[in-house]
Amino acid sequence: MENGYDEQELLEPYVLGTVQHVIFRNEENGYTVAKVKIKESIPAFEETTTTIVGILPTVEANERYRFSGEIKQHPRFGTQYQVVSYQKEIPTERSALIDYLSSDRFPYIGPKTAEKLVDRFGARVIDEVLERPEALEKIPGLNEEKRKQIRTAMLENQGMEHAMTLLVRYGFGTDLGVKIYNQYREQTLDIIQHDPYQLVWDVDGVGFTKADRLGENTGIQKNDPSRLKAGVLFELYERTMQDGHVYIPKQQLLDSAEQLLADPAVTIDQQELKLVLQELVNEERVQIDDSRVYIASLYFAEKGFSSRVHKLQEEAEEKEYSQADLLQALGEVEEKFDIEYADQQKEAIQTAMEKPLMLLTGGPGTGKTTIIRAIVEVYASLYDISLDPSEYSGKKPFPVLLAAPTGRAAKRMKESTGLRAVTIHKLLGFSGEGENELFEKDEYEPLEGELLIVDEVSMVDMWLANQLIRAVPKGMKVIFVGDEDQLPSVGPGQVLGDLLEAGTIPTVSLSVVYRQTNQSSIVELAHAMKEGGLPDDFEQPFEDRRFFPCSKSQVADVVEKTCAGAIRKGYDPMDIQVLAPMYRGEAGIHALNERLQEMFNPRTPQKRSVTFGDAVYQKDDIVLQLVNNGEEGIYNGDKGVLETVFEAKETVDKEMQVVFSFDEKEVSYTRQDLKQITLAYCTSIHKAQGSEFPIVVVPMLMSYRRMLRRNLLYTAITRAKDYLILCGEKEAFMYAVKQESKNERYSYLKERLKHREEDPEDQA
Known part of the structure; x- marks a missing residue:
């Protein structure tokens, strides 16, 4: 030594x-x-x-x-x-170490106590006390309070360094180590050593495997109840969040948890797991309904949503107009916009007026946007409501509420109707993040208005759907709009699909592709894919669509050349969006983003930049917001541009600031806030849902096979507004359209909608 x-x-x-x-x-x-x-x-x-x-x-x-x-x-x-x-660095020579321990660094340790500690533990005295609190019991003359004071002083002086050393030794990076320490402060060492599985729930970035490695190194037995409980709960959360399930069948959960917890050193009995599952129910972290196991909040969301839907329908008030009034209002709107609505469209408008809740579905080119505008105008005419925002001031609310899951989808609603449209999160007064998420609007502080139209409902998960419906007051008319063939929500549930299959809400499905979009080969391609095939002319060039066959190694070149060609034709980089199914690989999102960043915005010393993780962001880079930031009014899926970077020495609070513009709104992020954004030259198809772009480029390869689904490809191509470029292997496109993906998620919402249940909160 x-x-x-x-x-x-x-x-x-x-x-x-x-x-x-x-x-x-x-x-x-x-x-x-x-x-x-x-x-x-x-x-x-x-x-x-x-x-x-x-x-x-x-x-x-x-x-x-x-x-x-x-x-x-x-x-x-x-x-x-x-x-x-x-x-x-701690002194190792005896007298120096005694002086060190009895210094002002360690209150409650005098020279005599320091001498006893050094004589007992030697140079490892601090390690011994921090790692084994019971070690102080071997020092004569120290009562329980004194032992606690000594250990607290050591934790305050060296606890973080010691905790960080242990965490790095067990495979945790320094960034994650700091996050863990900031969560627990002086309790960090005790939690690491005695309850490491708590990290899974408290610290983002710590999964069961990492916590289990920590538990193994700190001596926690493989059949310890805390480990079994963590394994069951982790498996429930993992399958819910990764696969989009609202619940997991009980036996499936037990089987997968048993597999996760398996270890050669010990036999895990499913009976033990059942007892652990019951403990989680007793702690109100889990709910079991028949053989369905739910995260508690999802159980209440599913039951609450279905109950509120029933209640809104039951509380519906009698209409205040005659059929003649409706036909007159409809005629006035047709005259105003110089349009003649088809029978199917008239049915949608009439149903929206007559029913308290309604579903409006349809693919591209079927006129959903046209009908949204018509519903608003006819409603205003029937009830003699002004749509001029200037007439509403003070406490008088605007009668029509328009909302969508993403900022870009809300912007499209605003452009098509001329009325204010916002994200669902903004509508509900969202703020905070993680466990601190708050919504101002609920059943106690409901929304104000008369008509609510929500677009892109296929993107709305079970949690958000419940949060929205519980804020709808008695008498407010609700129209849900969506395309059932698009991807389901990223979060748990398949709300639109369940509403359609339940059949308890009046539904109009628009199926006719109208004249103004008939010339779009993109729309024709989308409808062919929806039917499970590719058109015979798939490989032929059109004015608005092309397919470039290429191998995996050629994809990046083809994508780059295509984007460069669009720039030469005068398109803005914000107009061009590359959409890929997977993140990894030479044709994945990460690799394409690096390639396209260099093409769209070459790195130069003159442009200010900031490095965060593996990414380098510089002035003029296009970025994507990854999480909802209610404080700044920026939401998941919003695209922005990096405007400038201010070094710490240039700011008042001596902290680096990175300035972005999102639709002309400027926000300033610290270095730590950069975890909220990523490069947006290429994004996942899920991230693009709810948005439209003038030019969309979609690479597709058989190496993506496990991700390829009809609704994934359909969602990608329907993002293209003016021009669509497909590239890769034709076989991959053919494979994708053959892979149906309906009813892959466990949800009981459809059954609850069919059978009236009491709201669980009403029963409490």
Whole structure:
């Protein structure tokens, strides 16, 4: 041993030195830049000082530390030492260690107590006390309160460094380590050592496998109830969130949890898992309905939604107009817009007027947008309502509410109707994130207005659908609009599909493709794919569509050349959207984004940039918002442009600021906020749902096979407004349209809609 470290540790790269001063620190995420005077290092440095960078939230000036990491060359700042883990250097010689422990760093430890601690534990005294709290019981003269005070002082002084060292040793990165420490603070070590599975629920980025590795290293038995409970709950959450299920059949859950928890060292009996499942029910984290196992919030969302739908229909008021009034209003609207509605369209308008709730469905070119506008106009005419926003001020609400799941879909509603349209989240007054999500509007503070139209309902998951319907007051008319052939929501459920199959809400399905869009070969292609085939002219070029056959290795070149050609023709980069089914691989989203970023916005020293993770963002880059940010009014799926980057030294609060514009709204993000965005040159098809783009490029390969579905391809091609470019293997397109994907999700909403149930909250 030397300096308290074993031989293996000394062979690994490290820097041992004293921090001279901290140059910069982001207090939010712990990112730190500091100057260090080197005492010793492997490999040796030519200079006597170096700059260290990394997640170092507790590093202080005039303290000595041992840093593990590697030397990096920064293009702007030169040689730096990138720190992976670090630990405060502790004296190892007896008298120096006694002085160290009895200093002001450790309240409650005097010279005599320090001497007892050193004589008992030696140079590892702090490690022993932090890792084994019971170790202090072996020191004579310390009562329980004194032992607690000593350990608390050590936790406050060295707890984070110690926790970080353990976490890095067990495979957690420094970023994740800081996130864990910020969650638990001085309790971090105790939770790591005694309840590591708690991390799965409390810390984003920690899955069961990581927590299980931690549990194994800290001595938790494989059949420990905390491990079994975590395994069952994790499997329920994982299958719900990854596969979109609202519930999981009980036996399937037990089987998959048993597989997850399996270990050669111990036999896991399903009877034990059933007991654990019942404990989760008792803790109100899980609900079991017959043989269906739900995350508690999803159970109440499913029951609450169906109950509210029934209630709104039962509470419907008698209409205040005659059939003659309706026909007159319809005629006035036809005259106003110089249009003659077809019988199917008139049926949709009439049903919307007569029923409290209605479903309007249809594919591209069937006139859904036309009917939305007609419904608003006829309703206003029937009830003598002004649609001039200037006439509504103060407490008088505008009578028509238009909403959609994404900002771009809401923008399309606004363009087609001339009226204000917002995201569903904004309509409901959403704020916060994660467990702190809040909605201002609910049954106690309902929406104000008379008519609510919600577009792109196929994108709405079970949670959001319930949040929306519970905020609808008695007497408000609700129109749900969507395309049943598009992808279901990213989140749990298949709300639109269940509503259609239940048949309890009046529905009009638009099927006729109208004259103004008949010339669109994109629309014709979409309808052919909907029927499960490709048209005979699939490979022929059209004015608005082309197919370029190419291999996997050629896809990136074809995509780049296609986009470059569009730019030469005068299209703006924001007009062009590449949509791919998968993230990984040479033709995946990540690789295509890198390629297209270099093509659309070549990196230059003159443009300000910021590195976050593996991505480099610079001025003029197009980005995609990944989460709802109610505080800024920016929502999942919104596209923006990076305007500029301000270094920490240029801002008042000494923190880097990255400025983006989203539809002319400027928002300023810190470095840590960049986890909310990604490059948007190529996105997933799910992320593009609800949006339209002048030019859409869709690569499709058989290597994507496991992702290929008819509704995935259908959703992709119907995003194209003016021009569609398909590339890749024809076989992949043929395969995709043959893969039906209906009823793949476990949901009981259809049955609940068919049979009236009490709202679970009413029963409570």
